[in-house]
Amino acid sequence: MKLKFLLITLFITAIGFAQNNGTVTGTVTDKDMNNEPLPFASVVVKGSPISTNTDETGYYTLSVPAGQQTLVFGFLGYESKEVSVTVKANETITVNEILASTSVQLTDVVIEKQVSREKETALLLQQKNAIEMKQNIGAQELSRKGIGDVATAVAKTSGISKQEGSNNVYVRGLGDRYNSTSINGLPVPSNDPEKKNIFLDIFTTDIVDYISIDKVYNTKLFGDFAGGNVDIISKEYRGNGMFEVSVGSKINTNALDKSSEFYLQDGPKKSGFFKSDYPANALTSFNYPNSLNAQKESMTPINFGFKAGQVYNIGEEGKLSLFATANFSNGYEYRKGLNQTMNAQGGVLNSFQQERFSYNTNTTGMFNAAYRLNPNHKLSYNFLIVNSSDQYRDGYSGIIRDLAEDGTGFIQRGTYVQNTLMINQLLGNHKLNEKTALDWGVSYNTVKGDMPDRRQNTFADTGADGTLNLAQVTATDNHRYYQNLKEDELAANIAVSRQIGATGEDGKSRGKISAGYNGRFKKRDFEAIQFNFFLNSAIRFDITADPNRLDEIFNPTSYANGDFSVNTYSGSMRPQTYNGDLDIHAGFGTFDYKFTDKLTTSIGLRYEKIDQSIDYRTQFETGQSDFNRNEFLPNLILKYELNDKHNLRFAASKTYTLPQFKETANFLYEEINEVKIGNKDLYPSQNYNADIKWEFFPQRDELISVTAFSKYILDPINEIVISSATNDISWVNIGDSGYVVGAELEVRKNLYVIDGEFENKLTGGLNLAYMKTHQDLDPEKVARETDNSMSINPTDKTSSFTGASDLLLNADVSYTKNWTADKGITATLMYSHYSDRLYAIGTLGKGNLVDKGMGALDLVLKTRLGKHLGIDLVGRNLLNPEFERVQENASGTVPIINYKRGAYFGLGLTYKL
Known part of the structure; x- marks a missing residue:
């Protein structure tokens, strides 16, 4: 009671x-x-x-x-x-x-801590409300997962993977040629003559506010699109003043075991900045500035950097935001394993045990200034410089066809690659009135990709004592090679949008009309020259040589004595060259309208006028290749809001895929086990894309989504071995059509949350992609379209797309515990896996080359010990699986390449003022 x-x-x-x-x-x-x-x-x-x-x-x-x-x-x-x-x-x-946001007057500078708004919750909200179908990765998620570069970040999203041993990123089974890269919506040139896209791993995440990934086309993007567009949104500082210094180190367990015998080539600097050119009189004397002797390396792995940001109030409404960052990192790696080529019967052509010592650096600097005149007008300037270098010293021991078929051969190659990118961007956002907005941007970018003084020497063991003698079968067996690429690109975007329709209770109009222009003007200059050292025929197998002391053989005295001669492909100092120009003028218009409270539609049309031309002068011929296209590219996006937590989306579009400059130049590029040559008759593919997606947002930081997608490609471009005396690799429009179909699942979920004043929770993430790819292989079509100058003899009549895996998986679990506002810990365990993927299409009776599926396990531990100090511990590739490439012959599967990369461990210290 x-x-x-x-x-x-x-x-x-x-x-x-x-x-x-x-x-x-x-x-x-x-x-x-x-x-x-x-x-x-x-x-x-x-x-x-x-x-x-x-x-x-x-x-x-x-x-x-x-x-x-x-x-x-x-x-x-x-x-x-x-x-x-x-x-x-x-x-x-x-x-x-x-x-x-808090700020200071221009005359009063106070340094306090940085606050970033690019949280996972904010980006999920953006994804939920946008009509476009995007995926975003923000600075908070990048930090939680300890991700240091953009390539690794992109590969953690659904349907995207990075190829082992290369910089290729595959989106829904489609490789480099089908994807595109931009920074703040403006295109970026490539740093590799063979690639369309710049290497994403040269961009450190310190410069990133967030990464936006479009796997569905919209008319604001250039039409050279089928897989996806990666847009890097550069850091713009907000909040109180900040200054941060970081220092750390990472080691590779394989390299650590070889620390006492880690040798690299002479010349390149540890800083990653190096300039070297061949002698002007290289055909009449021997006076190279860099030694051929190997140099023992003292391993000093280190990374350090700083960030600084400040916001100033200017007048009553003006605000100036400044941000700068600079970083340097390096790394040492070692691997050893099988590398061989086989015929259709499983017989050995070349078979090596490959040993690789490598050293890499990455230097990044960025400055951003954003000036908001008032709430309606804003100007931004971005400057970015990236310098990356990779140095490899490879030794190939074993069977060399026609030279050392008893397995006593040895090839040594030293390679140094330096890429320097400079980006300048000026952006403007203007609200002209309550309904009209104007956005624009211009950029001027330059990239230099140099391969100075690549060295290769060939040896054979002709005696019982195991000593190596210099050897040769062709003039190219012993050489020095120089390659230079320079690309300049000017780009411009301008778009006007106008809100239309009645204004709702939320103060927003029901629709918007947008129209704009995009321009892209790219110019590439490429040249390469190779100096072949031809040994005197009387002593070609009698020169005992230490691969680490080759200056004892190749020096001014032995050259003057006639022990060897120097020549080039042309017999002169004239390098092989090609010069490419690409001009694109594009106009677009979109109509977005919310027909009901639940249904929103976006209809767009884009027109592009494309002019691509290339002139080349190579060892084969002097010639040119060009084409002009007019492309009309429609797209449709539908968004239906089932309720405030569920969205249903549909998208359809038409796009195209361009051949790349080097693919159309009759230029020869040699690797140890493969030779590539261009095809002047190559032409663009046409792509038809469709997606349907369901999204569920249980909580503000949770997501469950399922996507089904398909792509139908006419005249797909592929890399394949052509039928010739040397069996070179080239690029051809391999058949009439191909397709990709698949599904993606993404889940972000709070697994366990403990209520309290400070964060204490366990979260999980999973993304899964399953796809099938198919394309027809038509040798008659290739011969017909190249006037019989090229022919292919594929082993099968159909194949999947190169680089495509049936299954891609990424999973992570994170635990965050904060004791105070300034003290806490976050531990993240991540696992990624890809299933078997096609590396190269089988020809001449040989089976396809297939990379076997493998997984990687990473652990990241990030601690905040107070307001100023943080310590991070990172472990990568902890399971250290074996990478394996096989050739699937009819008589059975044979191994082609295998090795283990080793595990990576890093320790970092961060101090904030």
Whole structure:
């Protein structure tokens, strides 16, 4: 009876209390983002425990006791606002507020900690609200997973993988030629003569606000698209002043075991900055600046860098944001394993045990200045410089066809590659009136890709004592090679948008019309020259040589004595060259409209005028290749909001795929076990794309999505061995058509959350992609379209796409525990796996080359020991699986390449002011 009386009393009291309350509602917006809604801002009744957070649209509602109250609006890194309100019982009032990030006056510099808004929750909100079908990876997720470069970040998303041993990124089974890369929406040139896209691993995540991945085409993108576009959004500083210094080191377990015998070639510097050119009189004297002797390397793995940012108020509405970062890192690696070529019957052509010592560096510097004149006008300037270098010293021991078929051969090759990229961008965003906006951007980029002084020497053991003698079968067996690439690119974007339709209760129009122009103007200059050292025929197998002391053989004295001669392909100092030009003028228009509260449609049309030409002068001929295209590219996107947590999306589009410069130049490029040559008759493919996607957002930081996709490609371009005396590799439009079909699953979920003042939770992520690819192989089509200058003899009539895996998997589990606002720990365990993938199409009766499936396990531990200090521990490739490439002959599978990369361990220290 007493219990019943108590419950009734509490119920009546609660009713009476509620009747004395009023309701305050409103929207909180972000002044720095042109008054866009600010999700997850706090709204507190001052002096009471009553509080709430804004939802994904910036909206809040709060039950407040009647009377005079003070509301406090806040967001981490933003200036808090206090607003006095009079609340009446049983009535609702609306209080809207605008917050701005904290900053200082231009004359008053105060260094405090940095706050980044690029959180996983904010990017999920962006994904939920956007009509485009995008995936975003933000700075918070990159930090949690300890990801240091953009390539690794991209490979952690669904349907995307990175090829082992190369810089190729595959999106839904489609490789480099089908993808594109941009920074802040503006294109970036390639740093490799064979590739369309710049290597993503040269971009450190320190420069990244977030990475946006479009796997569905929209008309704002250039039409050379089938797999996906990776857009790197560069860091723009917001919040209080910040200065951060970091230092660390990483080691490779394989390299550590070889630390006492780690040899590289002479010349390249540890800094990664190196300039070397061949002698002007290389055919009449021997006076190279770099020694052929191997140099023992003292291993000093290190990485260090700094970040600095500040925001200044200028006048009543102006704000200047400055951000700068610079980083240097290096690494040592070692691997050893099988590398061989086989015929259709499983017989050995060349068979080696390959031993590789390698050293790499990466230097990155970025400066960003963003000036907001007022809430309606903003200008930004971005400068980025990236210098990367890779140095390899490879030794191939074993069977050399026609020279050392008893297995006593040895080939040594030293390779150094340096790539330097400079990017300049100027961007503008303008709100002309309440309904009209103008956005524009221009960029000028340069890239230099140099391979100075690649050295190769060939040996054979002709005696019983195991000593090596210099040997040769062809003039190219002993040589020095120089390659230079320079590419300049100017790009421009401009777009005008106008809101249309009636304005809803949320203050937004129901639709938008956009129109704009994109221009891209690229020029590439490429040259290469190889100096072949031809040994005197009388002593070609009698020169005992130490591979580490080759200056004893190749020197000015022995050259003057006639022990060897020097020649080039042309017999002169004239290098082989090709010069490429690509001009694209594009106009586009889109119509976005919300026909109902649930259905939104985007219809777009893009026109591109494409002119690509290439002139070349090689060892074979002087010639040119060009084509002109007019492309009309429609696209359709539908978004249906089942409710506030579920979206259903559909997209369809038409795009194309261009041949690359080097693929159309009749230029020969030699590797140890393969030779490539261009095809002047190559022409673009046509692509038809369709996607359907369901999204579910259970909580603000959770996501479950399922996507089905398909691509139909006409005249697909493939790399394949052509039928010739030397069986070179070239590129051809291999058949009439091909297709890709597949499905993706993505899950982000809070597995366990402990309520409290500070974060304490376990989260998990999973993305899974399953796909099938198919293409027809038509030798008659290739012969017909190349006027019989090229022919192919594929072993099968059909194949999958090169680089495609049936199954891709990424999974991660993270535990975060914060003890105070400045002390905490995050541990993340990540696993990735790809199934068997086609590396090369089988020809001449040989089976396909297939990379066997493998997985990788990583562990990242990040700690904050206080306001200023943090320590990170990273372990990569902890399982150290064996990479294996096989040739699937009819008579059985034979191994082609195998090795283990070793595990990687890193320790980092960060200090913030």
